Amino acid sequence: MPATPGERRLSTAEERRETVLRTALGAFAARGYYGTTTGEVAKSAGISQAYVYRLFPDKEALFLAVAEHCFARIRESLADGVAGARGSTPEAVLDAMGEAYARLIAEENTLLLVQMHAQCAAISEPAVREVVQRGYARTVEYVRGVSGGSEEQVQEFFAKGMLCHLVMAVDADHVDAPWARTLAKGIRHY
DSSP states (O other), rough: OOOOOOOOOOHHHHHHHHHHHHHHHHHHHHHHHHHHOHHHHHHHSSSSSHHHHHSSSSHHHHHHHHHHHHHHHHHHHHHHHTTTOOOSSSSHHHHHHHHHHHHHHHHHHHHHHHHHHHHHHHHTTTHHHHHHHHHHHHHHHHHHHHHHHHHHHHHHHHHHOOOOHHHHHHHGOOOOOOHHHHHHTTOOOO
């Protein structure tokens, strides 16, 4: 199908790369860095493992590309939040970004899962650690820049995001216990 005027048409290799990334996102979300093989990704994508290696030299490179994709999606979501903010104060902008992020990880929970797996792998995998560090560095600076928030406000924004991850991971809002209510209080998630 030809591209419409002004629309970029992906080449077959770019299309395959996108297919592999989407497939790998789901695989890494389900089984993590250590539990996923390039063979599984290739089979799910409907291509040979050799073709996966033409696109990505090894599993680490594939995982790093998936982690970068997650940070890019998060940035897009935060920008959407900024665009929809009901004011320009740091509180209004941070609140809108928090709302956008909560919706994103509810709608695309594979992003949350890959983030959690990447953080775990970062402990022992230097290349993963570097990608996670760069991703957070860019995200923190973006949040600081667009919100105008103080160090404490930006830190609280990220702390609540991490707490949101925990609340979702342990399904705390569906546990009727004091500890769960304490953790889930005031945490947005869908």
